Amino acid sequence: MCKMAPMVGKDITERLILPRFCEMCCDCRMFHVRKVCAANFGDICSVVGQQATEEMLLPRFFQLCSDNVWGVRKACAECFMAVSCATCQEIRRTKLSALFINLISDPSRWVRQAAFQSLGPFISTFANPSSSGQYFKEESKGSEDISVEDKNRNRDQEVPEDVQVRPDVPSDLSVSNSSVKLENTMEDHAAETSRKSPGDIRVPMDSSLLCTLSSESHQEAASSENDKKPGTYKSTLRPELGTSSQDSASLDQELYNSFHFWRTPLPEIDIDTELEQDSGEKLSPERPEEIPEVSGATSPNITMATRKELEEMIENLEPHIDDPDVKAQVEVLSAALRASSLDAHDETVSVEKRSDLQDELGIHELPNCKINQDDSVPLISDAVENMDSTLRYIHNDSDLSTNSSFSPDEERRTKVQDVVPQALLDQYLSMTDPSRAQTVDTEIAKHCAYSLPGVALTLGRQNWHCLRETYETLASDMQWKVRRTLAFSIHELAVILGDQLTAADLVPIFNGxxxxxxxxxxxxxxxxxxxxxxxxxxxxREYLYQLQEFLVTDNSRNWRFRAELAEQLILLLELYSPRDVYDYLRPIALNLCADKVSSVRWISYKLVSEMVKKLHMATPPTFGMDLINELVENFGRCPKWSGRQTFVFVCQTVIEDDCLPMDQFAVHLMPHLLTLANDRVPNVRVLLAKTLRQTLLEKEYFLASASCHQEAVEQTIMALQMDRDSDVKYFASIHPASTKISEDAMSTASSTY
Structure with a gap:
């Protein structure tokens, strides 16, 4: 049925085949049926088109990608590119990308192997010129995130600045020297907390902090770090404080209940009792010194609880440490565990020190005000927020094992690249990780190298910085198959990158x-x-000096290497000046003409003839004359018969390709050619007879004019017709029109090797 779909066309396939195909994709009795459907899914999608694919086939494809049988999922990974080509850019970006990430992190090694092999081709399907101007990173932000950021911005702008700090406050205190802002941010932070998605996982890290384990990207966590610090730090202060109006008190109580639901219950504290005990001092109801005590009392217990959870997670992941994805998780969890253990003590010391400084400076004498400590350095806050961004990475399935490095260079690439979903690109860049070869596929680097030009074309030369390091890693890979793959495609990559990037980044690798x-x-x-x-x-021109090195190979029997060199030298003639051709390419060409393998010599004859043509057309044609004289000396008068035969072959090629005008040929080459009629080796005379009869006498110059050159040719042919060798007589006697038989043409050639 899948094979028939391309033959019967779109209409019949949609009417007759597609419904039954969708049913078979859900066949719960035999997984073999589902596997065949998955393997041919791309063919069906290409036949029915985009609309039918998105409406009817994609839901089935999602089911197959989550099938219980790994063979079905592997088949889906193998045909993923074909399915992607049949969908629109929006579906490809929003749905298929996340689906593909799941296949890459599949428990089955065979599924991961197939997914990584299809990763490069899948990325290449994003190469759509019409989408080059879209900012895809904006789509990953939820509307609630944008609204929260806007709210935080507006909140900062609306805070009044009517309470001034005394001028004798030293600059080392974590209080702004310009102003102390009144804080009404508990409500905002609680409202922000209540709007969070129910799917977010909340782990109590501190009495004033929430660690959100959500699916936000790392760069969003970093960009919103400054917005989160004030709210999370000040949220501890508000529950113990009174408000100036009944409305604000009721709102505060309502929001506090929602916030209280997600955190470890705070201990009961009677502010009036605390004030009565401290009868020696006059304090406002909002005495700052009381606040750190609450935070300091509760944070150690919460930190211990968090450390226990982290230790359990690390213990559960250790049996699977061989997997690079799991290894990355363990490393991040270990860092978070160390941060939580170190900051438990530092936070207490920092709070006590800040309280003492405030007490000494008499800040508590300011009535009805609160200190804005945005500029302070709360160690626990920083540590937990760092842990927050770290744990988000761990619990984000789409980013798992892709952002194992948070270096500035990685973050820069993440911000610049907007063509392909960053999770896909990160997975592609991770294919050069040596651990991937152990856990996924030993040839995963080869697949990465094979698809790199397609990925580079998709990203464009403006995003080459995303791939430069990966390309250099592949170019220095220990496996020669990986380097060979890059070598075969480096010219295509040069076309994509342009001359400037090629000279800067590809030329050094090319030289290697x-x-x-x-x-x-x-x-x-x-x-x-x-x-x-x-x-x-x-x-x-710098490579002219290195062309000679191609004549030296590891194995002298590798004649195909020298044959390819001759083919390339023919093309290189147009890139260099006549002097460069004569000085650098001519010695190589003459060397190849004397090669031991006939196939190399055949191509070299063409090379020399084209070289004669180029040098003769140059002004002045002195290089051409020098080359002709060298051919006569090295081959026409060679003591070996194979050299003299080479001279005849070169002359034959020059005549056939019109590399020299016939009058010039008759003057410079033909006299030396005719002298070989008396050669003592029959093979040379046979080839001469064929050249004169089948090639030279067909030229108009020798048919129309009655010159001395024509007479010399006719006399030579008559002498060959009287030759004692029967083959020489045969090729010299028959008419040229009756000898255009490939078998006869090859008979002499084969007898000369």
């Missing part, structure tokens, strides 16, 4: 490939012309 194994060098050599033509002429 030139000195690598033959298996890697062949990849560079096959596209040598394609890469060098993208470089500046000065940079291109």
């Amino acid at each position: 490939f030139l000195k690598d194994l033959d298996e890697v060098r062949i990849g560079v050599l096959k596209h040598l012309h394609d890469f060098l033509k993208l470089l500046h002429i000065d940079k291109r």
Whole structure:
């Protein structure tokens, strides 16, 4: 049925095949049926089109991706790119990306292996020019997050500044020297807390703090860090304080109940009793010294509870430490555990010190005011907020094992790149991690290298900084197959990046490939012309000195390497000046003409003939004449018969390709060619007879004009017709029109090797 769909077309498939296909995708009796459906899912999607795919097939595809049988999920991962091509950009970004992340983190190694192999092709489906201007990171923010940020901004702008600090307050106290703001932020923070999603996981970290284990991204946590600090720190102060009006008191009580629901209950504190005990001092009902005592009394217990939870999580994950994803979680949890243990003592010391400073400076004498401690450094607050962003990373399935490094460079790339969902790109960049080879696939780096040009094209040259480090890592990989893959595609990547980035980032890697194994060098050599033509002429000339190195191979029997070199030199002739061709390419070409393998020599004849044409057309044509004289000396008068035969082959190629005008050929090459009619080796005379009859005499120059050159050719042919060798007589006697048979043309060639 899946094979028939492309043949019958879209209409018949939607009417007859699609309903039955959807039923079979949900077949609960035999997983083999579901597996076949998953394997051919992409073909069906490509036939029915985008609308039917999104309305009918995608729900089934989601079910198959979460199937209980790993073989079904593996088949889904293998056809993921085809399914993605049949959907719109919005579906691809919002739904398929998250689905693919689940496959990458699948418990089955075979599913993860297939998913990573399809990751690069799936990313390439985001290469849509019409979407290049969208800011995809904005879609990951919920409306409630945006409203909270706006509310915090407005709140900061609305705070009055009518309470001044005494001028004798030293600058080292964590109080603003310009003003002390009145704080009405408990309500805002409690309201913000009540609006949180029910799916968020709340772990009490401090009496004044909540650690939100949500699915927010790391960069959002970092960007909203400053907004969260004031609210979370001040939330401890408000429950013990009175309000100036009945409305604010009722609102405070209502919000306090909601906030109280999510936190460890605070101990009962009677403020009046506390005030009566301290009869020696006159304090306002909002005495700041009382506040740190509450926080300091409750925070150690909560910290111990949190440490216990972290220890349990680490203990549960340790049996699976071989998995890089689990290893990253354990490292982050360990860091969080150390932070919570260290800050328990530091927080108490910091609070006591701050209380003593406030007492000494007489700040408590200011009636009905509160100190804005936004500029202070609460160690517990910083530690827990860092832990908050860390634990968000752990509990976010879509970001699992992708942001294991929070370096500034990683954050910079995250902020700049907006073409592909960052979770997908992070997973792709993690394919170079050595641990991936142990837990996923030993050749995962090769798959990463294979799809890198497609990913680079999708991101564009403006986002090359996201891939530069990965490309350099792959270029230095220990496996030669990985480097070979990059070598075969470096010319395509150069086209994508342009000349500037190519010269800066690819040329050093290209130079390294030139000195690598033959298996890697062949990849560079096959596209040598394609890469060098993208470089500046000065940079291109630097490689003239290295072309000679291609003649040296690890294995002398690797004749295909030299044959490819001859092919590339033919293309390189157009990139260099006549002098460069004569000085650098000519020695290589003449060397290849004398190669031991006939296939290499055949290509070299073409190379030399094209070189003769280029140098002869140059002004002045002195390089061309020098090359012709060298051909005559090295091959036409060679003591070995194979060299003389090479001279005949070169002349034949020059005539066939019109590399020289016939009058110039008749003057500079033909006299030396005709002297070989008396060669003592029959193979040379046979090839000469074929060249004269089948190639030279077909040219208009020798048919129309009755010159001395034509007479010399006819006399030579008559002498060959009287030759003592039967093969020479045969090829010299028959008419050129009757000898255009490939078998006859190859018979002489085969007899000469």
